[in-house]
Amino acid sequence: MTVFNFSAGPAVLPVPVLLKAQSELLNYQGSGQSVLELSHRSGLFEHIIEETESLLRELLQIPDHYRVLFLQGGATLQFSMLPLNLATVRQRVDFIDTGSWSQKAMQDAEAFIQTNIVASSKADRYRSIPTDTIRSDADYLHITWNNTLEGTTFTSVPTVDVPLVADFSSSILSEPIDVSQFDVIYAGAQKNLGSAGMTLVIIKEDLLQRTPDRLGSYLRYDTHATHHSLYNTPPTYSIYLTKLVLEWIKEQGFDTIVERNRKQAASLYAYLDQSTLFSNPVAIQDRSRMNIPFTTSETELDEQFLQFAERHQLVNLKGHRSVGGMRASLYNAMPTAGVDALIAVLERFEQGER
Amino acid sequence: MTVFNFSAGPAVLPVPVLLKAQSELLNYQGSGQSVLELSHRSGLFEHIIEETESLLRELLQIPDHYRVLFLQGGATLQFSMLPLNLATVRQRVDFIDTGSWSQKAMQDAEAFIQTNIVASSKADRYRSIPTDTIRSDADYLHITWNNTLEGTTFTSVPTVDVPLVADFSSSILSEPIDVSQFDVIYAGAQKNLGSAGMTLVIIKEDLLQRTPDRLGSYLRYDTHATHHSLYNTPPTYSIYLTKLVLEWIKEQGFDTIVERNRKQAASLYAYLDQSTLFSNPVAIQDRSRMNIPFTTSETELDEQFLQFAERHQLVNLKGHRSVGGMRASLYNAMPTAGVDALIAVLERFEQGER
Numbered sequence: 287m288t289v290f291n292f293s294a295g296p297a298v299l300p301v302p303v304l305l306k307a308q309s310e311l312l313n314y315q316g317s318g319q320s321v322l323e324l325s326h327r328s329g330l331f332e333h334i335i336e337e338t339e340s341l342l343r344e345l346l347q348i349p350d351h352y353r354v355l356f357l358q359g360g361a362t363l364q365f366s367m368l369p370l371n372l373a374t375v376r377q378r379v380d381f382i383d384t385g386s387w388s389q390k391a392m393q394d395a396e397a398f399i400q401t402n403i404v405a406s407s408k409a410d411r412y413r414s415i416p417t418d419t420i421r422s423d424a425d426y427l428h429i430t431w432n433n434t435l436e437g438t439t440f441t442s443v444p445t446v447d448v449p450l451v452a453d454f455s456s457s458i459l460s461e462p463i464d465v466s467q468f469d470v471i472y473a474g475a476q477k478n479l480g481s482a483g484m485t486l487v488i489i490k491e492d493l494l495q496r497t498p499d500r501l502g503s504y505l506r507y508d509t510h511a512t513h514h515s516l517y518n519t520p521p522t523y524s525i526y527l528t529k530l531v532l533e534w535i536k537e538q539g540f541d542t543i544v545e546r547n548r549k550q551a552a553s554l555y556a557y558l559d560q561s562t563l564f565s566n567p568v569a570i571q572d573r574s575r576m577n578i579p580f581t582t583s584e585t586e587l588d589e590q591f592l593q594f595a596e597r598h599q600l601v602n603l604k605g606h607r608s609v610g611g612m613r614a615s616l617y618n619a620m621p622t623a624g625v626d627a628l629i630a631v632l633e634r635f636e637q638g639e640r
Numbered sequence: 641m642t643v644f645n646f647s648a649g650p651a652v653l654p655v656p657v658l659l660k661a662q663s664e665l666l667n668y669q670g671s672g673q674s675v676l677e678l679s680h681r682s683g684l685f686e687h688i689i690e691e692t693e694s695l696l697r698e699l700l701q702i703p704d705h706y707r708v709l710f711l712q713g714g715a716t717l718q719f720s721m722l723p724l725n726l727a728t729v730r731q732r733v734d735f736i737d738t739g740s741w742s743q744k745a746m747q748d749a750e751a752f753i754q755t756n757i758v759a760s761s762k763a764d765r766y767r768s769i770p771t772d773t774i775r776s777d778a779d780y781l782h783i784t785w786n787n788t789l790e791g792t793t794f795t796s797v798p799t800v801d802v803p804l805v806a807d808f809s810s811s812i813l814s815e816p817i818d819v820s821q822f823d824v825i826y827a828g829a830q831k832n833l834g835s836a837g838m839t840l841v842i843i844k845e846d847l848l849q850r851t852p853d854r855l856g857s858y859l860r861y862d863t864h865a866t867h868h869s870l871y872n873t874p875p876t877y878s879i880y881l882t883k884l885v886l887e888w889i890k891e892q893g894f895d896t897i898v899e900r901n902r903k904q905a906a907s908l909y910a911y912l913d914q915s916t917l918f919s920n921p922v923a924i925q926d927r928s929r930m931n932i933p934f935t936t937s938e939t940e941l942d943e944q945f946l947q948f949a950e951r952h953q954l955v956n957l958k959g960h961r962s963v964g965g966m967r968a969s970l971y972n973a974m975p976t977a978g979v980d981a982l983i984a985v986l987e988r989f990e991q992g993e994r
Binding site (some may be wrong): 288289291293294295296297298299301304305307309311312313317318319320322323324325326327328358359360361362363365366369370390393394395397398411474476481482483484500501502503504517518519520521522523524527599601602607 | 642643645647648649650651652653658659662665666667671672673674676677678679680681682711712713714715716717719720723724744747748749751752774828830835836837838854855856857858859871872873874875876877878881935953955956961
């Protein structure tokens with residue numbers, strides 16, 4: 287790649303994955319067909335989806351009593367599917383409010399059931415993760431593990447007596463997690479898993495019983511579980527790309543990637559913390575290793591920096607519309623060279639280059 | 641391509657589209673980024689989605705008071721979204737029953753509202769399209785324009801006083817349609833529009849008012865209309881592929897493609913009708929030009945033929961699990977050489993070759 291892409295998602299993909307996809311684009315494994323043309327009922331595609339699930343189970347050590355579903359509609363459709371399927375006993379869901387995405391999840395749930403905030407870092411302007419002891423008797427507790435906009439992350443799993451549902455969209459497979467501590471884990475693929483258009487849902491089998499009798503087939507988790515994500519045509523090419531990404535992670539070694547993510551984030555934070563121009567506002571213990579927001583103290587200077595960075599082939603560093611400033615997303619596929627280049631450009635800008 | 645792929649979907653794509661996608665896979669228009677890596681908020685992607693809509697509007701002559709939405713979840717998610725958004729006045733939907741897919745649409749609608757069959761070709765074992773005069777005072781009338789399994793197609797638009805909603809998944813852009821005669825047209829992309837993972841919805845603007853106050857954001861047509869399909873991350877690569885397919889259609893000439901589809905289907909039907917071994921059961925006036933089912937009279941012979949065809953590089957000719965036999969899907973991207981090869985292989989098999 288000729289640029290370093292810091293986009294929050296869709297985001298940078300590993301070059302070997304893109305090269306493999308390119309080489310197979312017209313003829314997948316001698317079949318004379320593109321993966322884009324494969325029937326989802328063909329043996330070739332069935333092998334792809336099975337292999338994708340098997341790699342995920344291996345890398346995340348997913349216990350057998352969890353089902354792995356490949357859906358569509360992004361995390362946003364999950365914001366509806368979760369309450370429709372799971373908030374059917376008490377019709378009430380509790381949320382830990384950690385900012386923008388947890389609020390979006392809550393607003394959608396409110397269209398169907400009652401919601402309640404059991405902890406919030408709003409008073410801290412979302413620069414930390416709440417540490418309150420959680421009490422809940424709702425149908426489930428929802429958390430957003432990594433907060434893409436605010437640059438925060440949970441580092442320990444809240445202890446509750448109700449099922450725990452976690453949005454892992456921007457940090458899945460960037461660090462080890464103990465799946466057995468969660469009841470549902472979901473994630474859009476366009477950050478660490480592959481391309482836009484596929485949503486991973488890992489759900490504890492016993493929760494499939496909660497779905498009410500009356501609900502359209504696509505919206506039911508049990509439909510997709512029963513049919514192994516092949517009830518209707520799944521996003522075949524996105525699933526194939528996820529397979530390639532998982533193969534790449536396995537080849538590199540998951541531990542190696544986790545360690546690289548730690549080091550890359552640490553070096554960017556180290557630079558920001560000693561800088562007299564740039565700064566990151568997040569409480570040190572709650573800092574995300576995937577999404578690192580930072581600013582100068584002036585909007586105009588931020589804009590100048592973004593242009594300076596772009597002239598040096600560092601793209602998509604603009605912060606989210608709602609918060610402004612800059613944001614560097616350092617997903618698994620971001621090479622160390624990219625982080626080094628970013629730090630070098632930050633230094634040059636701080637020293638007065640324009 | 642080294643084979644001819646008769647899959648009902650995901651299906652054959654035009655070779656020039658695959659070559660273009662391959663050449664741009666690592667570096668889209670000199671950006672140093674793959675389309676797979678483009679932020680959906682980037683200027684580059686915004687141009688792709690705008691161009692896709694503009695080409696669709698041009699080719700289908702979509703009037704200005706219709707909105708074009710690029711969604712996910714396939715036609716199957718539409719089976720839920722349609723009643724949730726549009727059956728909000730009388731909470732009742734009428735259906736013309738033309739077989740498997742119209743029944744699936746109806747079963748999903750029943751999870752939310754009352755349904756009613758106003759005409760059916762069940763008595764004819766779905767070998768024709770009902771010609772009954774339709775009376776409806778429901779919230780809308782739903783039809784499946786082209787029936788992928790049964791090999792039938794509507795050839796004229798039913799006249800009704802209520803909004804008309806049509807599933808065009810397997811025939812969109814294969815023939816001219818007068819969009820203004822419909823209120824909603826929807827189609828999965830994996831047959832004539834591109835790849836699995838994108839669903840096209842063309843909806844008359846005034847229907848957007850029908851959505852109830854309480855409904856999750858992804859499930860609301862007005863969410864996607866207001867945000868030009870960018871409320872959340874759309875299936876970016878599928879949209880890009882649709883753009884390439886539309887450019888290819890425009891280059892070939894839409895009329896040329898329509899004429900080719902007619903000729904190709906006509907030559908396969910002509911062979912089947914004179915054959916003493918193979919036959920197609922559909923009433924002549926209602927025959928699909930996209931999906932052509934046929935059988936010998938013996939299951940075992942069908943199986944032998946499928947193996948014979950596969951040895952001659954003709955793949956995915958197996959009929960749908962629920963009906964058996966064979967089915968040739970002749971979407972826009974199927975070259976005349978593919979249909980000629982199929983007829984030649986049918987002839988050789990009929991003459992006793994095995």
